[in-house]
Each structure stands twice: as structure tokens, then as C-alpha cells.
Amino acid sequence: MAGQFDHKGFARWMQSEAMPKAGIASQSELGRRLEIAQTTISRWFSGERTPTYEHIVALARVLGVGHRAIYEAAGLVPVRTPEELADILAIWETLTEEERDTLADIGRVLVRRRLAEEGRAAPGGDDSGATAPE
Secondary structure (H helix, E strand, O other), X not given: OOOOOOHHHXXXXXXXXXXXXXXXXXXXXXXXXXXXXXXXXXXXXHOOOOOOHHHHHHHHHHHOOOHHHHHHHOOOOOOOOHHHHHHHHHHXXXXXXXXXXXXXXXXXXXXXXXXXXXXXXXXXXXXXXOOOOO
């Protein structure tokens, strides 16, 4: 189940898997590639700070992984088996374009509501008053 950002799981995954696979030997090197201070990365690993959406996008690019891998490592989305992912894709492919758009709208509204409750701004700015479909 998705929950709070798991800084320990994130740090463990970054140091034991993601950074070595990307050929990144240290937090300093990762900071250079991300163009941010090494202390920012250290704060992510220690739990003092949480990466922003923009940082997640940059991390995915630098590490050569998808956003989902980062969110899974941080405990924000459940880890899916290949069979579960295939099932989700099969369902998605049966949806009409209108149904897909509706699901995307619902997802945007849910994320914006949660971020507003947490006092954080949603990535990408305002959705021009989008509301959940009924």
C-alpha cells in the first residue's frame, strides 16, 4: 500500500542498485549530474527532506530508470509483478480514449487534492479548475 516517503528504502535502493547501475559512485557525483548540492541528496537519504517532483524527473533521467521505479523504492506505490502489470496494460488497452481521459482526469484531481491537503503545489501548475467526473 502506498504511504509516506520511505527515506530508508529510497536510500538503500539508490546506493545498492540505482547509482551503481548508472555508474555513479557517490552522492557528490550524483549531485553534479543533477546540478544540485550533495547536501540535498544527503538530506533525502537521512529523511530531512523529500525529493520534489522535479527532482524525481531528473533522477529518473540521470539514473536511466522510470519514475515508477523511484516511487516503488520510496514506498509510494506498490511493487507490481510482471503479471499484474500485464493485466493492467490489457485492461488499459480495452478502454476507449474517452475512458482513458476520464481516468487521467480523476488521477490529476486526486493528486492535486492530496498535495493541497499536504500544503504542497501540484506539478505542472493549475489544471484550470478540473473537477472529478461524476
